[in-house]
Amino acid sequence: MTRWRMIRQMLFDGRGKPLPPAHRPVPASWRDDAITGSVLGHSTVFLNFLGVQVLTDPVFSRRVGLGVPPFVLGPKRYHAPALGPRELPKPDVIVLSHAHFDHFDVWSLRKFDRRTPVVTARATADLLRCHGFHQIHELDWGQTATIATRHGPLTITAFEVAHWGARMMRDDHRGYNGYLLTRGNHTVAFAGDTAYTPAFARLKDPTRPIDLMLMPIGAYDPWIRAHCNPEQAADMARQAGARTFVPIHHETFKLSAEAMDEPAARVRAAFAKEPHRLLAVSVGETFRVPLRPAA
Secondary structure, three states: OOHHHHHHHHHOOOOOOOEOOOOOOOHHHOOOOOEEEEEEEOOEEEEEEOOEEEEEOOOOOOEOOEEEOOEEEOOEEOEOOOOOHHHOOOOOEEEOOEOOOOOOOHHHHOOOOOOOOEEEEOOOHHHHHOOOOOOEEEEOOOOEEEEEEOOEEEEEEEEOOOOOOOOOOOOOOOOEOEEEEEEOOEEEEEOOOOOOOHHHHHHOOOOOOOOEEEEEOOOOOOOOOOOOOHHHHHHHHHHOOOOOEEEEOOOOEOOOOOOOOHHHHHHHHHOOOOHHHEOOOOOOOEEEEOOOOOO
């Protein structure tokens, strides 16, 4: 398939309604003394992190791209979100990795309370302010914000990934991040979107291992310079010392040439010798992270 044909198919996809999700999580049943979550679709993860409710890259729209719903020019979902915004508990914080339309969907963000704290990448706050958000924390690599919540503080540190942040053609001043989310002795890494990079090895800390890595695994053919493949994702998680792994950025939007089910099959194979580390693969599956004893 040529690149133009692939892009044309992506933009002018004539399919009907997205398929219903195979799984529907029940966040109201998740305990506040655990790390429990679900990938709702693409890179949208709802996480109960020891009582703090975290929502990453919220995208619930049927299409993502330029325009105003329902007139949006961009990829169409293959699967409906596992839960919609009104079915979720109120998030304590929203985390945005970068400004690409499939990660930073203003029409989805507008469905949440504008008083919700938002952590976002460098030079992206303007995209939030114009929609009424005002508790905005812009982070560049190595910078940290601590968010006060009703269940205690959540510390968020931006780390380096291999991607780019421009929303349009010329706004390449915008940043792009992965994040370490920390509560007490526990850490969750949300990798956002990335190609293969040795930067993940610098995250390894034997005294504070990463409990969970949320890592993108799709859209690598032919875009391998911007998106890691499943084997690279697994390798970077190992380099970072992550104890468990949940894939994101697959099964939802057709952004590249590989089959929709190929990334999931390849990531299962990548963890075939240590299946206990792969907590969930399909959209909507609920995962619970085995906690390490307190130091």
